[in-house]
Amino acid sequence: MAYFDVASSAPLHPVARQALQASLDEGWADPARLYREGRRAVLLLDAAREAAAEAVGCRPDELVFTPSGTYAVHSGMSGALAGRRRIGRHAVVSAVEHSSVLHAAAAHEAATGGTVTEVPVDRLGAVSPDAYAEALREDTALACLQSANHEVGTEQPVAAVAEACRGRGVPLLVDAAQSLGWGPVEGAWSLLTGSAHKWGGPAGVGLLAVRKGVRFAPQGPADERESGRAPGFQNIPAIVAAVASLRAVRAEAADEAVRLRALVDRIRARVPELVPDVEVVGDPDRRLPHLVTFSCLYVDGEALLHELDRAGFSVSSGSSCTSSTLTPSHVLRAMGVLSEGNVRISLPLGTPETDVDGFLEVLPSVVSGVRERLGAPVSAAGSAGTGPSLVVDALGKRCPIPVIELAKVFGDVPVGGTVTVLSDDEAARLDIPAWCEMRGQEYVGEQPADHGVAYVVRRVS
């Protein structure tokens, strides 16, 4: 039984639990009140704010607590965009930001008529500082860049991008949700957001830091709490627990970073040896210590999660073929990597080596079992081939069937011949080119068809 999905949510850290229980008696009253219960509450809140600010690397009066990391992003973006409306309504984001950032950017476009530039990423998931700098314009009100990607673990060049933004006078908001437990964010950021349940704090606590001097106009109804940046009564026991947890995980971070990095290196090296037709994605070096993502050809993501869960391993997936999503992860799509049979592993602090070994032991049979049930091709090599071209009708079939059908017949065309896959599944647009890249075959392109899209692949070896 191993939980490998702290990038979604981490179990409550023991220190957080202690702090929560200890502050339930003192932290329930209104910190704005003048009587003793209120004064006790505000003491707890002030102390938590100071400790959080120290961990983030800002002044206490620059930091507010929000009801979630998502709310911190929404409030931070809308306040910074409104604060600079006179400069313009243009925002810059990377293509691989968390959905809370992308949704806030979309809301900005819809509500104010603003525009948003998405800076693309390379195949490892990182933006180029130069490309990011080029996206900044005279009318750019806000730039956003995550500290590290939540799906593939790749670290972004935040310090370089912050420098470019500073040169242009554009504030940079850093979504540090995935990295804040590991350390402060380097560089001259202007706004920063975080989420406590990612670092072992309770849910219900996010944080938003806004550096002095950043123009900020809180949006939505007025509220006197948290500088008007997060309305509603503060949950002080949860805030105290969140900050205690942040300090505790920071104390373990240096040692655990080394240890978990080695475990992730083991996964990155062993999975392609143990399982055929796998692509490990994300930057192998500039990455979060504890997170790795890979995709398995010819595998249905939901079935894979289900079988891994039965085998005692809780992981998540950015595949389109899971019940919680119908389109493949925008992160994998932006990277141009395979999305089918996608697995993200994010190791909790203290994960024993034996859990990782146990995972590596069950993974090959789990993947081959899923492939077998789907009728996936066992070997990738083809025969001499029977004709110059073939058409595969995969209409109405969901990921990973279109790629499986492609692979099944690919050996039947001679070198130089083509296979055309007809598909109406959105994931095929990503997965068929990714299959070509993995197989060293040529992806010719796509054409509209009577039904769905025709994806054309040429056999080159």
Next chain:
Amino acid sequence: MAYFDVASSAPLHPVARQALQASLDEGWADPARLYREGRRAVLLLDAAREAAAEAVGCRPDELVFTPSGTYAVHSGMSGALAGRRRIGRHAVVSAVEHSSVLHAAAAHEAATGGTVTEVPVDRLGAVSPDAYAEALREDTALACLQSANHEVGTEQPVAAVAEACRGRGVPLLVDAAQSLGWGPVEGAWSLLTGSAHKWGGPAGVGLLAVRKGVRFAPQGPADERESGRAPGFQNIPAIVAAVASLRAVRAEAADEAVRLRALVDRIRARVPELVPDVEVVGDPDRRLPHLVTFSCLYVDGEALLHELDRAGFSVSSGSSCTSSTLTPSHVLRAMGVLSEGNVRISLPLGTPETDVDGFLEVLPSVVSGVRERLGAPVSAAGSAGTGPSLVVDALGKRCPIPVIELAKVFGDVPVGGTVTVLSDDEAARLDIPAWCEMRGQEYVGEQPADHGVAYVVRRVS
């Protein structure tokens, strides 16, 4: 040591504490995930939603959890107003709603150019259903009415207003923050909001019910959680604790309502006997069981709170003369009652009779001590009078000084003569007429003066 301010925030109920601790181990994972930790979390969340819906009197799929009662109000109002934008942009609220409602209404005006009608209240703090019905227009998108007032405890005629709204096809949002622990809201409401820390649940949990058939368009960035009505990761242990607490206080409600109502009746009867120049406000009968508010002439609200705190009693105040506010409570203003020396008492469940008696014992000396330090008149009756009229310059002096100065000289004018008080304190506008009403003197009116405002009072007895 007695805490008499549950209308601000209640201590965590023992049942809530148990439920919180019991669910910390099971409720931390992402309820949207397919693995066992996610399935356990969603089971807890679903069960909490069912129980909350039963307590509210709606279907589980009509209820979402929000990060606070304030957020529930903001989300409920903005979603309902946007959902009926084609009908119009007019909103109706009572003049004594909680600030979260009034601020959301103001934000609606600012953001959409909508208009808001405030329905006045009588001297007891209640709206008239007829007056409310008259405020409804063809272009009214939303009506809002609290179930009971948070400052004076007066119950609003929600069922009658809901009926009027239904007749006009206007959805009614009921802010039930103060009453939900006592029972469900009667009547055909369309939307309802609540706040867990008011009923002994943890902070960080509000609820928003939106009846099926009510047009609702969530505002702000898209989010897949809680039907898009409350973005961010749910705090499931806190939600479980909040609902457990709601059920627990409901089980005690019938008995405690009788017991606390008698204690409040005792306060309502005894305070005017024990302390001269006091006005007990709010409806004596149609009211919350546990809440009573009174105002003391010639008293500084902040000094009163401070002295009561030193004597071991934690209460709140709607006076302007407290450090947290510079204008008198909009509720007291709308009622036209005295705001100076205002004290709100809201008794926790289980408040022992001896605590109330202890309060009644210390109150007279606390009030007289504050009055003495301010140089307030000891007796209200005046002498024969020395001349036809007097002018008192109270410019630059804060509440309660202008009223004290008025009272000091009032006996110096003959019956038929006037006293004019020059004041630049906003509270005087409320407190001088209220003093006249309490004293049976005639309030002539106000006139602009070179500095501040001239308030004219005629001696009639």
